[in-house]
Amino acid sequence: MEKPIQDAWNTAYTRANEKTRRIVVDPITRLEGHGKIDIYLDENGDVDRAFFQVPELRGFEVFSIGRPAEDMPQITSRICGVCPTAHHMAATKALDDLYHVEPPPAAKKLRELIYNTFMLEDHALHVYILGGPDFIVGPDAPAAERNVVGVIGKVGLETGKRVIVMRKRLREIISYLGGKVIHPVFGLPGGVAKGIAPEDLPALREVAREGLEFARFTLQVFKDIVLTNDEYMKLITSYPYTHRTYYMGLVDDENRVNFYDGHIRVVNPNGEVFARFPARQYTDYVAEHVESWSYVRFSYLKPVGWTGFTDGFDSGIYAVAPLARLNAAEGMATPEAQKAYDEYFAALGHPVHYTLANHWARIVEMIFAAERIVELLDDPEITSKDIRTIPTAVPTEGFGVVEAPRGTLFHHYVTDERGIITKANLIVATQNNSARMAMSVEKAARGMIHNGVVNEGLLNKIEMAFRAYDPCHACATHSLPGQMPLVAYIHAPDGTIVQELRR
Amino acid sequence: MSSLPPAKIIVLGLGNDICGDDGIGIAAVRILRGMLDDACIAVEESSEAGLALVEILEGYDRALILDSIRTGTCPPGTIIEMDTAQFRRVIAPSPHYAGLPEVLDLAERLELRFPSDIRVLAMEVEDPYSIREGLTPCVAEALPRFVERARSILAELRDST
Numbered sequence: 001m002e003k004p005i006q007d008a009w010n011t012a013y014t015r016a017n018e019k020t021r022r023i024v025v026d027p028i029t030r031l032e033g034h035g036k037i038d039i040y041l042d043e044n045g046d047v048d049r050a051f052f053q054v055p056e057l058r059g060f061e062v063f064s065i066g067r068p069a070e071d072m073p074q075i076t077s078r079i080c081g082v083c084p085t086a087h088h089m090a091a092t093k094a095l096d097d098l099y100h101v102e103p104p105p106a107a108k109k110l111r112e113l114i115y116n117t118f119m120l121e122d123h124a125l126h127v128y129i130l131g132g133p134d135f136i137v138g139p140d141a142p143a144a145e146r147n148v149v150g151v152i153g154k155v156g157l158e159t160g161k162r163v164i165v166m167r168k169r170l171r172e173i174i175s176y177l178g179g180k181v182i183h184p185v186f187g188l189p190g191g192v193a194k195g196i197a198p199e200d201l202p203a204l205r206e207v208a209r210e211g212l213e214f215a216r217f218t219l220q221v222f223k224d225i226v227l228t229n230d231e232y233m234k235l236i237t238s239y240p241y242t243h244r245t246y247y248m249g250l251v252d253d254e255n256r257v258n259f260y261d262g263h264i265r266v267v268n269p270n271g272e273v274f275a276r277f278p279a280r281q282y283t284d285y286v287a288e289h290v291e292s293w294s295y296v297r298f299s300y301l302k303p304v305g306w307t308g309f310t311d312g313f314d315s316g317i318y319a320v321a322p323l324a325r326l327n328a329a330e331g332m333a334t335p336e337a338q339k340a341y342d343e344y345f346a347a348l349g350h351p352v353h354y355t356l357a358n359h360w361a362r363i364v365e366m367i368f369a370a371e372r373i374v375e376l377l378d379d380p381e382i383t384s385k386d387i388r389t390i391p392t393a394v395p396t397e398g399f400g401v402v403e404a405p406r407g408t409l410f411h412h413y414v415t416d417e418r419g420i421i422t423k424a425n426l427i428v429a430t431q432n433n434s435a436r437m438a439m440s441v442e443k444a445a446r447g448m449i450h451n452g453v454v455n456e457g458l459l460n461k462i463e464m465a466f467r468a469y470d471p472c473h474a475c476a477t478h479s480l481p482g483q484m485p486l487v488a489y490i491h492a493p494d495g496t497i498v499q500e501l502r503r
Numbered sequence: 504m505s506s507l508p509p510a511k512i513i514v515l516g517l518g519n520d521i522c523g524d525d526g527i528g529i530a531a532v533r534i535l536r537g538m539l540d541d542a543c544i545a546v547e548e549s550s551e552a553g554l555a556l557v558e559i560l561e562g563y564d565r566a567l568i569l570d571s572i573r574t575g576t577c578p579p580g581t582i583i584e585m586d587t588a589q590f591r592r593v594i595a596p597s598p599h600y601a602g603l604p605e606v607l608d609l610a611e612r613l614e615l616r617f618p619s620d621i622r623v624l625a626m627e628v629e630d631p632y633s634i635r636e637g638l639t640p641c642v643a644e645a646l647p648r649f650v651e652r653a654r655s656i657l658a659e660l661r662d663s664t
Contacts, residue, residue: 059634164554
């Protein structure tokens with residue numbers, strides 16, 4: 001099936017230079033990393049095909065080979081300036097597996113504590129800074145207001161300050177346990193490097209309490225601004241933002257959402273369980289499809305197969321990240337999050353196929369993360385000094401999985417008997433979502449560009465389609481952007497530029 | 504004679520030192536750290552993005568940011584200077600989350616104590632997308648000039664009133 005599909009896409013691409021008109025949106029605003037959307041219009045000015053392209057980091061595997069596996073939590077945390085903690089934790093768990101060692105309960109709790117703190121902080125950032133402009137400011141607001149300053153204009157100065165202060169305080173918890181956020185020195189095979197001193201608990205609990213208040217407040221902001229606005233709700237549930245795919249997420253023993261540990265659960269487009277497996281079996285379930293027009297590999301469910309960029313039961317395309325996690329689970333492990341989860345599904349049905357509902361799901365997860373932080377800090381074992389099991393076995397092969405803010409993250413290492421890496425593979429969250437995201441871009445373009453009529457508001461709605469996934473492409477690079485952030489070129493059928501839109 | 508305390512200055516290198524040319528800002532501040540002996544100048548490096556810059560820059564009077572840039576319009580190794588007035592015109596989709604322009608707007612809006620003079624010194628780079636250590640030859644060759652220029656800007660920032 002792959003060859004004909006690929007040929008079809010390639011043909012469409014070639015036609016861009018012939019009879020189609022082309023719109024280029026490049027690069028994407030507010031995304032971590034540069035991206036480009038090419039939209040090809042036919043002679044009627046309708047969308048022929050749309051391609052979402054991003055540069056991808058290269059060379060990770062080569063970089064890793066020959067290095068001690070123990071360095072991986074530090075190395076991998078440095079490949080991303082956005083979610084270092086997710087890579088650090090996935091790598092640490094892969095080392096547990098590699099060295100066949102089980103961390104003591106307190107070590108697992110400390111890891112879960114730092115991890116939920118990171119999730120809360122990162123999700124808050126997306127809600128207010130990255131995705132917030134679409135929903136808090138409004139999808140049709142002028143571009144100049146669709147940014148963090150616009151968000152503050154809407155929610156108020158005090159709330160703006162609260163976001164900054166809260167993030168800073170949450171990061172202090174991460175720093176307390178792991179040192180610098182970007183280069184955490186925390187996870188070790190079999191445990192963690194540092195515990196919590198009992199005398200420091202009150203201050204940490206105070207931050208946790210504020211974090212929970214902040215998460216509740218964020219849910220209220222979302223309800224007040226988004227859920228009371230019929231136009232937003234129509235947009236969330238509209239056809240261009242709907243795909244009936246499979247969904248993947250980590251769950252605990254009772255099939256409730258867990259960010260740090262558990263089994264990977266996959267549900268089908270009806271929300272029925274399709275698979276439940278440990279990280280070790282990921283290669284039985286996840287395969288990668290390659291397209292000539294993209295650097296990105298498209299993950300799909302191996303048992304279902306690749307049938308092109310299409311949804312439904314017969315297509316192996318699946319989603320990860322908040323929307324998918326809630327769909328793939330049967331509930332939340334904390335009371336207020338469970339309540340928010342119930343409200344969410346009562347409003348949108350089960351499973352939720354609306355891409356833009358990711359924003360709401362993200363806030364449900366913020367409540368869970370915040371409650372879990374409180375629970376963990378109230379756990380008497382959290383100050384235990386038994387935080388490391390020293391590995392003694394010969395290393396072989398290790399698998400680690402966590403739920404990054406942007407979805408399921410796999411780390412897989414193979415080493416020689418000295419623990420030197422001979423093979424390394426990462427499947428990052430955004431790659432798991434890449435096929436669905438490509439579909440979202442094309443569908444949004446089809447639904448919102450007709451007869452060659454294109455305006456900036458419409459382009460923003462196309463961007464909204466993938467921004468909801470909170471994608472993170474080429475995440476390690478920090479270079480300043482060298483171009484105007486958003487440029488749309490509209491080409492006449494003969495290839496000449498007839499219109500140019502800039503932000 | 505003024506009795507005002509000296510201005511607090513930060514020089515901040517941004518980038519990722521295991522991501523090829525992306526690490527140019529980090530490489531530069533690591534050299535500067537060994538050259539500067541001025542209690543008024545803090546030398547910092549960061550691989551973080553976006554809002555982390557708010558936390559790093561808050562509390563300083565003047566700032567110099569060293570970073571890589573990809574314009575595609577000049578050869579790798581070209582040194583580009585910007586002040587914030589120029590920078591604000593580029594409403595950037597930077598990998599730094601919100602981007603420096605939005606960070607600046609945010610700080611102003613939230614009435615944070617933020618540097619009144621922020622300079623950006625960037626070098627056009629060749630490959631910031633590969634995970635590897637070390638700089639490409641053109642960028643490595645331009646590094647001493649980059650550092651020298653940073654030093655003279657810091658001297659200007661220190662001496663300006």
